[in-house]
Amino acid sequence: GAVVSQHPSWVICKSGTSVKIECRSLDFQATTMFWYRQFPKQSLMLMATSNEGSKATYEQGVEKDKFLINHASLTLSTLTVTSAHPEDSSFYICSALDRGRGTDTQYFGPGTRLTVL
Amino acid sequence: AQTVTQSQPEMSVQEAETVTLSCTYDTSESDYYLFWYKQPPSRQMILVIRQEAYKQQNATENRFSVNFQKAAKSFSLKISDSQLGDAAMYFCAYRSPIYNQGGKLIFGQGTELSVKP
Numbered sequence: 001g002a003v004v005s006q007h008p009s010w011v012i013c014k015s016g017t018s019v020k021i022e023c024r025s026l027d028f029q030a031t032t033m034f035w036y037r038q039f040p041k042q043s044l045m046l047m048a049t050s051n052e053g054s055k056a057t058y059e060q061g062v063e064k065d066k067f068l069i070n071h072a073s074l075t076l077s078t079l080t081v082t083s084a085h086p087e088d089s090s091f092y093i094c095s096a097l098d099r100g101r102g103t104d105t106q107y108f109g110p111g112t113r114l115t116v117l
Numbered sequence: 118a119q120t121v122t123q124s125q126p127e128m129s130v131q132e133a134e135t136v137t138l139s140c141t142y143d144t145s146e147s148d149y150y151l152f153w154y155k156q157p158p159s160r161q162m163i164l165v166i167r168q169e170a171y172k173q174q175n176a177t178e179n180r181f182s183v184n185f186q187k188a189a190k191s192f193s194l195k196i197s198d199s200q201l202g203d204a205a206m207y208f209c210a211y212r213s214p215i216y217n218q219g220g221k222l223i224f225g226q227g228t229e230l231s232v233k234p
Binding site for chain 2: 097108
């Protein structure tokens with residue numbers, strides 16, 4: 001399958017600071033990427049859909065000013081958690097939609113564990 | 118709106134035995150896609166198998182097969198000859214056609230599978 005990388009794999013930051021998470025599709029181009037949040041023992045919650053060259057589409061209840069998404073190229077999307085607080089601590093996962101192989105399949109990054117102190 | 122339900126929070130299987138994980142979904146669409154993803158303790162989401170709704174034949178990938186019952190809106194996953202490495206959280210997911218909702222996945226709650234040696 002296709003490969004999606006995510007960086008960093010884990011990050012610890014102080015309350016009030018901003019954190020940027022990168023998601024890259026390594027062997028395919030992805031016009032669409034997705035950002036999820038996952039709490040322990042729970043399912044993935046879709047936060048937003050990131051489209052290359054246009055604004056992200058946020059799911060209901062997700063603060064767009066807090067979770068800034070930029071999809072500047074066909075292989076890179078970034079999620080910036082602004083003014084992070086302890087309640088933002090979570091596991092963030094990105095995925096990229098591979099449309100080039102005819103299967104339209106989402107491939108997932110390994111995730112980023114964010115801890116806000 | 119589409120929904121996906123996994124009614125088994127936990128399942129257990131003896132090594133080398135067969136186990137079936139259940140998934141039901143609700144939709145008014147006739148064209149859609151169904152997936153099973155595996156999330157081991159590393160938390161990397163791995164695509165196990167996919168099924169196109171227009172295909173009557175059940176998908177198979179080595180030891181993994183599905184029982185797709187379109188009329189009943191059921192999509193169960195059968196794991197044969199279970200191995201210790203199969204222990205993971207398994208998520209069932211639904212996706213509309215790309216032209217409708219852009220490839221978003223709707224996940225079930227997950228089933229945690231343990232494999233006993």
